Amino acid sequence: MTTSSPWIWRRADWPAESLVHDAELAAPDLAEAYRIHGVLEGKAMAIGLGSTSQVALDALSDEVLATAAIEGERLSLDAVRSSVMRRLGLATSGPINRNVDGLVEVISDATTAIDTPLDEDRLCRWQSALFPGGTSGIHRIAVGRYRGHADPMQIVSGQPGCEVVHYEAPPSKDVPAQMKRFLTWFADTSPAQATALPARGKPIDGFARAAIAHLWFESIHPFEDGNGRIGRAIVDMAMAQHLRQPVRLYSLSRQFLTSRAAYYDALNHAQRGETDVTAWVRWFARQITAACHAASQVIDQAIEKRRFWEKQEGSGLHERQRKVLQRLLDDGDGGFSGGLNAEKYMKMTGISKATATRDLTEMVMGGQLWSHGVGKAVRYYISVPGWAHGVGMETSPIGPDAEVGSVVADEERETKQSERNVRAAVEAGGYTVSEKSGGQDRQYIGPIVAVSTLHVAQHIGRRQVVIHDTRLLDRVPAMGDRLDMKFKDGHGTVLDMDSADKDLGR
Structure with missing residues (x-):
């Protein structure tokens, strides 16, 4: 020894x-x-x-x-x-x-x-x-x-x-x-x-x-x-x-x-x-x-799910309505990307547009859902106390650009939630965020240590991570990938990417 x-x-x-x-x-x-x-x-x-x-x-x-x-x-x-x-x-x-x-x-x-x-x-x-x-x-x-x-x-x-x-x-x-x-x-x-x-x-x-x-x-x-x-x-x-x-x-x-x-x-x-x-x-x-x-x-x-269903006893909901409500509950606060609309409801249940509209209206009147927006831009969200789904309660814009504005707002909310999720994972791992990439031309080398829907965090040493928006990358890395990442003019190129199963073979 x-x-x-x-x-x-x-x-x-x-x-x-x-x-x-x-x-x-x-x-x-x-x-x-x-x-x-x-x-x-x-x-x-x-x-x-x-x-x-x-x-x-x-x-x-x-x-x-x-x-x-x-x-x-x-x-x-x-x-x-x-x-x-x-x-x-x-x-x-x-x-x-x-x-x-x-x-x-x-x-x-x-x-x-x-x-x-x-x-x-x-x-x-x-x-x-x-x-x-x-x-x-x-x-x-x-x-x-x-x-x-x-x-x-x-x-x-x-x-x-x-x-x-x-x-x-x-x-x-x-x-x-x-x-x-x-x-x-x-x-x-x-x-x-x-x-x-x-x-x-x-x-x-x-x-x-x-x-x-x-x-x-x-x-x-x-x-x-x-x-x-x-x-x-x-x-x-x-x-x-x-x-x-x-x-x-x-x-x-x-x-x-x-x-x-x-x-x-x-x-x-x-x-x-x-x-x-x-x-x-x-x-x-x-x-x-x-x-x-x-x-x-x-x-x-x-x-929250239990409390929600306890309140629905005797509500007379159809089985297809219960199925969709359960999906919204399972996805959590803001988890159902873009909110629910008639088209999505039709695909999930296989019913006509007239029946979908009637079902959604009944659930709004019954307090199971609340709606946001008007016309084609209307979206429906499950009504759980404390769940805002990232949606402001102000009136949506009215006119030909209303649906476009709603989609943009939905994308912004999804982006913010994704960034919050990856930051939470980073903090739980004992790291601190150094910066978000894309603002200047730089090179980053290190493993991916946290991921969310639209973001990844790359360890760059000294317990520091940089957060990348995956939409700016030429390919999307996975947890554990070791990368040589080069940013130029706001876009990232992933070089020499090893697959996750080539990481430490512990």
Whole structure:
């Protein structure tokens, strides 16, 4: 062991028992995470969320989709939802995918069988479930056992000949001993163990334990493939052991995906640093806060939907009207781009214009919708208290240019909402906005760390991002793409764009 190596596991003080953190320094971030989680839990209790509620189904599905997407793997939403429903014992006729089923089983096992010991056999069964065919892509890998190859286990990016080594894990021969130490610590620090043996000392904070467990496991990187997904399942298990929550309310993997570059940066920094991992614990706590904020907004929408339908009891709405109203509710405040009009209503329901006009008029008179504009420019919005849909209540212009003016206003509102969304994602990832591109000729190099409908945010170093309007670009990048972006005369050219699945292969 030496302290001159960049990797944490080569340090002389690499843990004989555990990684450590300064509880006092981490306390403010942890306290805020607990506060927001408490708010989220209170909202869930208020509406009686159950394990088969739509919110719970969506949260588990989101976790599955996101933990795979972090690795650059895009799963079918239909296959994921179908697998989740079967896992929960619900009827479904959706598609079956063995790889999806395996990932759902891993996450479900981690969050339900929380009192079953986490040992080598269980981890190896998790890894086998992720690769039911014994291959990763077209390559055969060691499945159901720790890696045993003699080559260094490295995380790299870049083109052949220009690779960048982001991390090198302990050699395969050391993995069994390293994992035995980790699993002993995980068992000894579990809430159940701390309760059974209170004399062992002050128990570690549950959120901090989840953070340390993830970093420690990822630093060992015991398998040939699947370490990231299994490491996040260990986080799920540690959080479930601590919170004893029967219903999943949030998705940490979704938050990690939203801030994927920051997630990798924080891990890499911790794996090159001291065995005091306070900075990592604080960053992790902030991600819990952000994930709970996002979940809280979802529950707010569920509460609003419930209140809306409670008010409609006995209203005599036709089924097609209910279908469209539900779509508007699901899209949220301002989410139905451009508002609803008769033409859109006709396409959604397959009825005549006369019937569409009559339906819309009835819903305005019944208080389910309110209208804005006149003539061909009239738009309809669902009537939910506090939802303005970005529309001013002033009278729309009248005359031949009225419809054009309404379309322009709708585009402006959509643009502003898109920019607000990407700024919120940036802030949740711990970045600050340096500027919006297009104002002057410049070159930007770095990964995309946040996206919205019309904007992307590119990390340009020092936790600074620049926001691009995608309508100014010659092609639209995706989350995780690493770009060389050149702006000239207000328009951007995307050069040397690597696909998202070429990002760090964690």
